[in-house]
Amino acid sequence: MKSLRVRLLVGMIGSFALLLTVFGLAIDASIEYMLVREFDFYLETVVRTLAAAADRDAAGIHVKTVPEALPDIQAVEGELFSEYWSGNGSVLARSANLAGRDLPRFHGQGNQPQVRPLVLPDGRHARAAGVRFELPLDGRNRQATLAGPPEDGGHLTLVVARDTTDMQSHIRQLRWLLLAAGAATMIAGATVSVAVIRRSLAPLSRLAGTIATIQEDDLRARIPADSMPEEIVPVVHRLNELLGRLEHAFVQERSLTADIAHELRTPVAGILSTAGVALASPRAAVEYREAIGDVLGIARQMRSMIENLLMLARLESETARFRLEPVPLRAVVQACWETCREQAAAGKLTFENGVPEELVCVSDRSALGMVLANLLENAAEYADAGGRISAAARIADGILKIEVANTGCCLSDEEVGRVFDRFWRADRSRHATGLHCGLGLPLVRRISTALDGSATAWARDGVFTVRVTLPSREPRTAEC
Numbered sequence: 001m002k003s004l005r006v007r008l009l010v011g012m013i014g015s016f017a018l019l020l021t022v023f024g025l026a027i028d029a030s031i032e033y034m035l036v037r038e039f040d041f042y043l044e045t046v047v048r049t050l051a052a053a054a055d056r057d058a059a060g061i062h063v064k065t066v067p068e069a070l071p072d073i074q075a076v077e078g079e080l081f082s083e084y085w086s087g088n089g090s091v092l093a094r095s096a097n098l099a100g101r102d103l104p105r106f107h108g109q110g111n112q113p114q115v116r117p118l119v120l121p122d123g124r125h126a127r128a129a130g131v132r133f134e135l136p137l138d139g140r141n142r143q144a145t146l147a148g149p150p151e152d153g154g155h156l157t158l159v160v161a162r163d164t165t166d167m168q169s170h171i172r173q174l175r176w177l178l179l180a181a182g183a184a185t186m187i188a189g190a191t192v193s194v195a196v197i198r199r200s201l202a203p204l205s206r207l208a209g210t211i212a213t214i215q216e217d218d219l220r221a222r223i224p225a226d227s228m229p230e231e232i233v234p235v236v237h238r239l240n241e242l243l244g245r246l247e248h249a250f251v252q253e254r255s256l257t258a259d260i261a262h263e264l265r266t267p268v269a270g271i272l273s274t275a276g277v278a279l280a281s282p283r284a285a286v287e288y289r290e291a292i293g294d295v296l297g298i299a300r301q302m303r304s305m306i307e308n309l310l311m312l313a314r315l316e317s318e319t320a321r322f323r324l325e326p327v328p329l330r331a332v333v334q335a336c337w338e339t340c341r342e343q344a345a346a347g348k349l350t351f352e353n354g355v356p357e358e359l360v361c362v363s364d365r366s367a368l369g370m371v372l373a374n375l376l377e378n379a380a381e382y383a384d385a386g387g388r389i390s391a392a393a394r395i396a397d398g399i400l401k402i403e404v405a406n407t408g409c410c411l412s413d414e415e416v417g418r419v420f421d422r423f424w425r426a427d428r429s430r431h432a433t434g435l436h437c438g439l440g441l442p443l444v445r446r447i448s449t450a451l452d453g454s455a456t457a458w459a460r461d462g463v464f465t466v467r468v469t470l471p472s473r474e475p476r477t478a479e480c
Helices: 004-053 165-212 233-280 285-316 329-338 341-346 365-382 440-450
Strands: 055-057 060-062 080-086 091-094 114-119 125-134 155-163 324-328 350-353 360-364 388-396 399-407 454-460 463-471
Touching: 004 080, 004 114, 004 125, 004 155, 004 165, 165 233, 233 285, 285 440, 324 329, 324 365, 329 341, 329 350, 329 365, 329 388, 341 365, 360 365, 365 388, 365 399, 365 440, 365 463, 440 454, 440 463
Parallel strands: 350 388
Antiparallel strands: 055 060, 080 091, 080 155, 114 125, 125 155, 324 360, 388 399, 399 463, 454 463
16 A cells, blocks of 8 residues: 555544444443433332332232333333232232233342343343332232231232333434444545545645656756645755755766866867878978877876776776775885976976885775875976975874875965865866866875775965875874
8 A cells, every 4th residue: 555645545534433433332332321221210110119009908918010000100111011929939919911921030139129131921121120128017009909918027029020122122223323323424534534635635746746847957946845734845845955966966967078078179189280280291200209109198198087087987886996905105105206206397396205114004005096196296286386295194093194285375265175076177277178187186085985084175374285084904103
């Protein structure tokens, strides 16, 4: 049962049915109890009336029977029967409608009547009241005279029975009435429930319709929450946040496509230009070798950019695999700096390798080398002429901290916050397009994150610093 509408409808109807059943049973039991109680009270009244009407004298015992003796009592619904017994169990008198048959003989404690159900001699169900009482020595209103004095000193037993057929018929009618009322209430409740549920779920339909109108080429649209119920407003807010993230992702995707095209356009143009010039007229072999060397250099730069993009893709898809091993960090830093030595010499840069000789960390050698190479290449690219580049590292509490800094930084705090964005460069003119494509620091952060670390950057007093924090199991440490 996956439909929310069906679940709500079944729940509401089930609740109605349960409540109606409980209330119906309670009402039925209460009314039946009151009818039986009233019925029994009537029997007790008749028994007390007949017992009070009995008397005895020297001539014998005088009693009254129903229905012949009390026609006014017999006027109510349900036929009455009565029977008297003497103390020794002999029948003194019985009502004519018993046709000579006997009622069960019973009585209560003392002079209190006892009421209980019984079956009449003709098979009908009835309720009867029985009482045992003592007659005075004289009496009045003699209706029947029985010869002989009572053998037990005047104690008599009287049982009055009343047919319950009419009462049971009333109870059955009441039950049918309750059943019909319950069924009508259920039908009305189901109808109202359907209408209420349809109206209550209408905002969800509107929400679905609004979402359906949002196209992938225009994710700026947002879902209005003003007309939504309070319970759905958090869902709308989460959906709007999701749309915002999707919009940002699509913008980044379009920006990435444009950036890649822009970065590739310059080296491709360089290759075409070099090849075109070389083929324009016959040249010496040395000139052809120079042209091929230029094309090879441009191709290597393009390959480096493509490899960085592929590495970023693997890191983002979490398919990159790392092999942890002891890494002598100072040697790796020095090896990475060798690739930047020519550029550093052109800019008259000085490099200080402040990583302790004895510092050994546990990490992936290849990934760590890529991090250090990109940090040093970025520092060499943006350091001022005659500036300084430094590298330092230490391990504390199993955490490796590497810092690479360069002088000549003119970035604002806002620009520093963007240095880890792909294809972003502080050089807005992109004079180095195709050479430094703005993937170095984003790759540093991605690799650091994949190694369960982090990368942060800041600029202070003209010095730009990038700190990479990575986990390391080696306890050997050295201060920067």
